[in-house]
Amino acid sequence: xxxxxxxxxxxxxxxxxxxxxxxxxxxxxxxxxxxxxxxxxxxxxxxxxxxxxxxxxxxxxxxxxxxxxxxxxxxxxxxxxxxxxxxxxxxxxxxxxxxxxxxxxxxxxxxxxxxxxxxxx
Numbered sequence: 001x002x003x004x005x006x007x008x009x010x011x012x013x014x015x016x017x018x019x020x021x022x023x024x025x026x027x028x029x030x031x032x033x034x035x036x037x038x039x040x041x042x043x044x045x046x047x048x049x050x051x052x053x054x055x056x057x058x059x060x061x062x063x064x065x066x067x068x069x070x071x072x073x074x075x076x077x078x079x080x081x082x083x084x085x086x087x088x089x090x091x092x093x094x095x096x097x098x099x100x101x102x103x104x105x106x107x108x109x110x111x112x113x114x115x116x117x118x119x120x121x
Contacts, residue, residue, distance in 0.1 A: 007051045008039065064099060
């Protein structure tokens with residue numbers, strides 16, 4: 001098993017269908033050979049802690065948490081840093097890095113603009 005991995009971190013919802021796009025991203029990354037888990041802030045499973053536990057049991061040394069949120073809000077500014085700090089204490093053998101929100105990436109914004117332009121035709 002690889003010593004590095006990715007945790008895709010989404011909000012969660014009551015409707016199972018809501019998670020389909022996130023599951024598709026996970027599955028495509030896995031098909032490309034990346035070790036990936038999908039975790040949720042609330043309602044859905046697994047939680048971020050559960051995903052980190054899975055990686056810890058697999059001796060993953062480096063995990064990157066990718067928040068699948070368009071913008072930095074309360075969840076990413078306050079809650080996620082607290083959760084990551086707790087995970088670092090719980091799994092000291094695993095390095096955890098958190099990427100910015102999707103909307104902070106210029107290529108994501110460009111893809112959204114291109115999609116809207118195509119859709120508006």
